[in-house]
Structure formats: C-alpha cells, structure tokens
Amino acid sequence: DTEVTQTPKHLVMGMTNKKSLKCEQHMGHRAMYWYKQKAKKPPELMFVYSYEKLSINESVPSRFSPECPNSSLLNLHLHALQPEDSALYLCASSQTGTALRGQYFGPGTRLTVT
C-alpha cells in the first residue's frame, strides 16, 4: 500500500472559522510533511515531522498548527486564516526524514478562505 490519504478533498471556510486537515499513511514511513501549493508552482514546505517530532517549521504563521498524534497520522489545524491562504495543501510521507528515496504525496485538500 503506497497510498497517502487526505481529508477533506475540498474545504471552504470563513476567516473566523476553525477547521482541521487530516492525513494518513500506512507505509511505515517515519517522516511526514505538510506543503502549501499555489497553481502551477512547486510545493512550499511548511512542516516536517520526523519520528513524530516536529523537526522543521518553515516560519509558518501561527494560524497554522500541526499535530502528529502517531506515526501514521498528521493533522493541520487552521484558525483565523486569510484569503491569501487559499491553496492546495499537500501531505507527504517518506521512509526517513532525509527523503533520499522520494516522498509519497496525498491528493491534497483544496482550501478556499472567504
């Protein structure tokens, strides 16, 4: 099973809402990632969890809060977002935090902030 699943597929939220994005993998990978992607641009790294510990936080605003409940699950909690946060949010996993053998991506959550 090389699948990374993400829910929901689409999300529309107002600037005062609180919502969460969920990601799950069952490949035994020990690193998981959150990316933000704008149209036809490369993904921008937000957070990296390695062995369930936050190892990289790329200066992301505090309105984005990651959580890794266990080695298979990754959440991204959203609060008081801005319209410019509208984007495709991608979750990925890799065997280890060095991603030498590549990353496996989920289908993404299309987020629209109104």
Place this chain on the structure above:
Amino acid sequence: TQLLEQSPQFLSIQEGENLTVYCNSSSVFSSLQWYRQEPGEGPVLLVTVVTGGEVKKLKRLTFQFGDARKDSSLHITAAQPGDTGLYLCAGATGNQFYFGTGTSLTVIP
C-alpha cells in the same frame, strides 16, 4: 534562493514530438527525484536517481543524473496527451529536500 532551476518553465508541443526538461543546480545532491503532477492532484513520484551518471528508463521517459550529481534531465519520446502535467524535480541532501521551479507541459492532440 532557488537551489534547483528547471527549464523550460512552460512547454506546449504536439502529440508525437520529443522533449527534454532540465533541472540544474550549483549544489551537489545525494539523490534526485522527478515527479509529475496533474491538476488538482498531488505529485506522483516517477523515479529516484542516486548515482552520478545514472540513467533510468520508464517506458517513454528517460531520466539522467549528471556525473557531478548537480543536475538532471528528463526526456520524453513521442509525447502523448496523457503526459500533460507539471513536472517537478527535487533534490535531497543531508536532511534537506528541495523542489525545482517546475515545468508545465501541455501535449496537444
């Protein structure tokens, strides 16, 4: 600073043509990967290369890692409409992982 530069940025070709996408850097990478992403979906890993000079083939796609492990190329033979998408190279070094700037390919039937 963008470590990995891809060229061209956009490419529109007719079905049946050949094309090459380049991924260049001044940095050395332990491994380099290529991904294809279709609209509204996540990137899909196509190949990983780890040895300088390595060549890998995946049906009509040929991937090459430069001898110095600083650059890579993706060659597609007889492009088909199903090849349309965003092609991304990505390099791994140490505990860092960098995506290239991306190449948007459109194959016209």
